[in-house]
Amino acid sequence: MDAVAADLHAAGLRRGDRVSIWLPNRLENVVILLACSRNGYVCNPSLHQNYTAAEIVTLLSRIECRALFAQPGWGADAATADIFARAQELGHMKRVYALPPLRAADAQMPAASHPMPMPAQTLRMAGLAPSTHPDQIVYLAFTSGTTGAPKGVMHSDNTLLANGRAMVADWSMNEKTVLLTLSPMSHHIGTVALEQVLVAGCELVMHDPSAGVAPLDWIEETGATYVMGVPTHAMDLLHVLSKRGAKRLGAVKVFYMAGAPIPTETARRLMSLGAKPQNVYGMTECGSHQYTKPADPMDVITSTCGKSCAGYEVRLWQPDNPDLEVLPGEVGEIAGRGGLLMLGYFNNQTATESSFNSSGWFLSGDLGRFDENGNLEIVGRKKDLIIRGGHNIHPSHIEEYAHRHPAVKKAAAFGVADERLGEKVCLAVIAQDTPPGADEILEHLAREGLSKFDMPEFFIVVQEFPLTASGKILKRELMQWVSSGRLQPEPVRYKAPATAS
Known part of the structure; x- marks a missing residue:
């Protein structure tokens, strides 16, 4: 981490500058994010594999990115487009790093790119002390864009770690936990995984599809006890388990699922395998703020996302008038506020302001209702309606x-x-x-x-x-x-x- 921080500083980056990551799941993702936090840079890790080089350049330009970490051969059109040459042409870019694929360390690197800084390199920080400002913007993630153009969500160390602290406390994670994320580190679920690891001091395992190892084998070989992903991951794993005739999902005790409703049958099958489903609702803007707890009964897990975590509160507002709350039992737009909430959208004040109602509650665009016990049931998106x-x-x-x-x-x-x-x-x-x-x-x-x-x-x-x-x-x-x-x-x-x- 110190080597990366020193090299970025030597390249001329200053606090507040943006650093982007376009990589598969590999440990360098974590190192770069921590180096950015150390120096006060803003890390942008949400560049997905299915983006083209042209789309990446557009996003890099939008945030005036100063440094890019990328891997040759990664991306939707990597065979025909050179992101390294394109990135070097950007007037605001100060350094482009090329990391060889994990199983091709001797691969030829693009011209004019820099190698990943390694600890053996003795680069001086020229007196730059680590940043100690927990409310600085350290993270900029583009939304997935399922309903429109992606926006740049900004978070601080405080807003990110508030989520990790709450989840670790509620699910009793500790240094013995082995957390496996099936989601890419370019997605916010990967960030939520890292938050919990930093708080609990436990092991982080990232699924690497390029290794040619099936997710179920990955779970068994790593001894994962806590798995994070979306319901699609669970459905696929259960399908493979059924074909193999297996009776347990390795050593998994908790299966975090977010991004879509969990089918009841999926949750029931996980329970029968000894894996407690954690039904999670959240957004890049406000993290995994709503989830079921270990002691919740089956009907709560399968039909609701439980209650909001410490540091965040949720209310429901009329879909056609978000300044008025709905009556008990009615469907309303989900809105929240608290320590997990983003600091706004990058360079988009209009989008930031329009995302809040007149009382200062962040409007999610999702619809839900509270049951008689205060658990939140997700009904759908306003735009999915x-x-x-x-x-x-x-x-x-x-x-x-x-x-x-x-x-x-x-x-x-x-x-x-x-x-x-x-x-x-x-x-x-x-x-x-x-x-x-x-x-x-x-x-x-x-x-x-x-x-x-x-x-x-x-x-x-x-x-x-x-x-x-x-x-x-x-x-x-x-x-x-x-x-x-x-x-x-x-x-x-x-x-x-x-x-x-």
Whole structure:
């Protein structure tokens, strides 16, 4: 860490300058972030693998990045685009570092790039003392952009570590914990993992897909006791476990899941394997602020995200008037405030101001309701809301019921344009093995309790979903696939059984 901090200082970086990371999961991610915190730089670790070099250059330019750490061959168009040459051309760039792939240490590095500074290098800090200002901006992460252009979220050491301290206390983590993140370190879940590791003093394991080791084998070989990811990771692991006939998920005791609702059946299967699901809700802007606790019963874990953690509070506001709170039991827009909250959006005062209501509560854009015990149930995103002829339909309920069908591996409900009604509901599923038929799915949804007014009117079985780097389903892209004809869902109609006279 000191070697990296010294080299960045020698390159001319000063406090407040931005340092970007475009790397796969590797320990250098942590070293660079800590070096930035030491010197008072702003670390930007959220450049995902599925970005193109042109997109990376755009983001680097937006924040006037001074230093970039990248790996040759990494990125959506790495075979044809040279991010190192492009980055060197930026007038504000002071240094570009190239790190060889983990299993190709002798690879030829790009011209004019610098190697990763190593501890053996004796570079002097010219009297630069470590920064001791805990409220300085140390972290700048771009949102995943599932509903629009990504914004640059700014955090300090204090706002980040407040989350880690609360989670470690609530889940009794200590130096014996082995924490494995299945999410990339470029996603905020990876940052939440690091926060907890720094607080608890435990071991951090990052899943490295390039190693050719399956996630389940990674869990077993590392002895992971706490796994972090999204529900997609859990579904995939359970599918492999079922094929292997395994009775336990290694040594895993806790499975953190965020980014999407946890299907009830997924949670129940984890519990049967001795892994307690941690149902988490949060955002890059306010961390993993809402989650279930170890002592929560199954119904709380499977249907809610529990209560907000120490240092953050949540209230629900009217979706069409965010200055008025909803009545108890009503659905409202989730908003919060507290020590976990971001310091604003980088160079975007308009977006920062418009994200708060008149009382100073940060508006998430998500909809939820509190149960009678104060646990938060996530209903969906305001922009995910399907409005059919003036009737509001929340996709999360349809998806939850669909996931309970034994032939459904993953499900996504989204709106498709309709000239008369505005929108209709389309349900897309990935099958476990044999795909279910449309009538079978509709009858299943009815048995599970879905209202006939919320029933899908289109159905399609797909091989894969478009995903963000963190594993969230890009429903906006699914909608575009339908409008362009790439997907052609089948029109379906639910027929309620005739009642006996």
